[in-house]
């Protein structure tokens with residue numbers, strides 16, 4: 001499978017943020033997107049996720065077959081917001097996402113264990129600390145299988161131990177043939193990755 005981005009342009013509020021972005025990511029590959037604040041990293045990921053329209057260019061998934069007929073069906077998007085309901089329990093949130101995304105992968109208990117939070121399932125999500133919220137958002141992408149992980153500053157708010165745990169999860173995803181496109185200011189602990197540097201903002 002191959003994610004192909006060609007000539008991609010992005011706008012916010014009618015202003016061009018970037019143009020002419022080209023890259024390809026195949027099974028087992030990661031692309032790390034870096035660049036100054038405001039250079040358009042989040043905008044790029046939101047366009048790939050289908051949350052914003054592209055101003056120009058194309059985004060295609062080759063070889064997805066019947067299981068992954070288009071880019072949107074093949075990806076998990078981990079944005080700055082964690083996309084969880086604060087009043088629902090952690091388990092209820094993860095159950096919702098597992099049913100919504102389909103392709104159940106890890107059990108909810110196992111996913112909480114993988115992010116080092118096996119005992120918070122009964123708590124309202126809103127009670128968790130900032131780093132715990134992020135770790136449960138990471139558990140969200142483990143409870144359903146999708147081959148492409150789009151990650152926007154995934155380790156923001158994580159302590160050193162959780163950063164390492166997450167690096168291991170990303171490596172396992174790549175070893176399984178998954179793909180990662182991650183915007184970050186912090187090295188993610190992945191080796192042999194592709195790199196895209198977004199232009200500096202004015």
Ligand SMILES: Nc1ncnc2c1ncn2[C@@H]1O[C@H](COP(=O)(O)OP(=O)(O)OP(=O)(O)O)[C@@H](O)[C@H]1O
Nearest residue numbers: 012013017035036037038039040041042043044201
């Ligand atoms: N809704 C919006 N309306 C207008 N401009 C916006 C909007 N959202 C973002 N922008 C602008 O788009 C540009 C790109 O923002 P974006 O969040 O993609 O940058 P980034 O590279 O992810 O930055 P950071 O490293 O700070 O997270 C910025 O100049 C930002 O002010």
